[in-house]
Amino acid sequence: MSPTRGGVLLLGFLMSVITYLDRVCLSAAAPAITRDLGLTSMQMGYVFSAFALSYAIFEIPAGWWGDRIGQRPVLTRIVAGWSVFTILTGLVWSYAGLLATRFIFGGAEAGAFPNLSRALARWYRPEERSWANGVMWTGARVGGAVAPALAALLIGYIGWRTTFAVFGAVGLVWCAAFWRWYRDGPLEPSAHTAAPWGRLLSHSTLWALSAMYFCSTYGFYFYVTWLPTFLMREHGLTLQQSSFYAAAPLAAGAVGCMIGGIFADKLVRRTGNLKWARRAIGISGFTLAALGFGFAAASHSPLAAVLCMAFASCCHDMTLPVTWATVTDVGGEFGGTTSAFMNMASSVSAMISATSAAWLATTFGTFDVVLAAAAGTYFVGALLWLYIDPTRRLTPGDSPAARSLSPS
DSSP states (O other): OOOOHHHHHHHHHHHHHHHHHHHHHHHHHHHHHHHHHTOOHHHHHHHHHHHHHHHHHHHHHHHHHHHHHOHHHHHHHHHHHHHHHHHHHTTOOSHHHHHHHHHHHHHHHTTHHHHHHHHHHHHSOGGGHHHHHHHHHHHHHHHHHHHHHHHHHHHHHHHHHHHHHHHHHHHHHHHHHHHHHOOSOSSOOOOOOOOOHHHHHTOHHHHHHHHHHHHHHHHHHHHTTTHHHHHHHHHOOOHHHHHHHHHHHHHHHHHHHHHHHHHHHHHHHHHOOHHHHHHHHHHHHHHHHHHHHHHHHTOOSHHHHHHHHHHHHHHHHTTHHHHHHHHHHHHGGGHHHHHHHHHHHHHHHHHHHHHHHHHHHHHHSOSHHHHHHHHHHHHHHHHHGGGOOTTOOSSSSOOHHHHHOOOO
């Protein structure tokens, strides 16, 4: 059986779901892990950051590797690797063991989204890629929204250790299906050109994309690390209550991803101006996200705070399909490498976000200052969109696969 575009998109959606099931599981389990292993808030912050640090280190090599040998073997290795270390997370008995396991977990998962976005670019035309990336990121947000409540439910019945084993097993099942069915197409790569590192490192739009994505992740990472803890400490919710509340921003983000993906492609077709159609969505999405986080910091009830963050998440996530379509367009046949370059900035931001949130909350006695800091970074991100030009390609033209694609 040969792959179809719909099947490729379904596999990408499911992979994105599983990615965030495994990531967000740790935030839902954090109170129980902190208690059982006797950790401090700062130690747990370092655990969150260990993942982001190794993800950043290995992101570009993993993206380049996918461009070099194809996404099929690389994505299979990535998902298998992170699934194994999800299972191993449930076997740790010390702070050092948890830190090491999550560091290796991050390295194993590095390159997941750059390679997945590049795989979609092989199967979808440039004017369809915002929509395709919107579906991919909708899967990520669905996984992130489902994970807190599902993890809390499973932790209550089988404990956090077994919960990690269950989530890891799901990823291994996906690997078997992906390897059997998917092919790097519609044309298999026949030649591998050396990456133009000089042009890549001097490309102004790529640097602007990376700086913007750094701003993008600082606020988002709060959702997948400290949000359940914030709701329990600041507003007195139980683990189960905080997990259900914590799902709201990611669920709203799923809606934003779909809206952004559909609207972005329509706006490009209607205006005929790729540059300003994508800039308009980026600037407006980041500005509204900043306002949402600002109002969340001033809220006095858990419901109000979560609703403001859900609004911010929806608006921000409208920009994700545009961001990833832009970086793969700019990269062309090196779209995996350019995506990894951009996503590395996200990993650095995630590392800073996790530890700075713990430090700010400890220093000022409240997480509200963290939300205010996130609002400020989103305003900076909105300004950076003025320097992003999706028509400035790393190499002339689209990738050979994109040019040869016909509808199916």
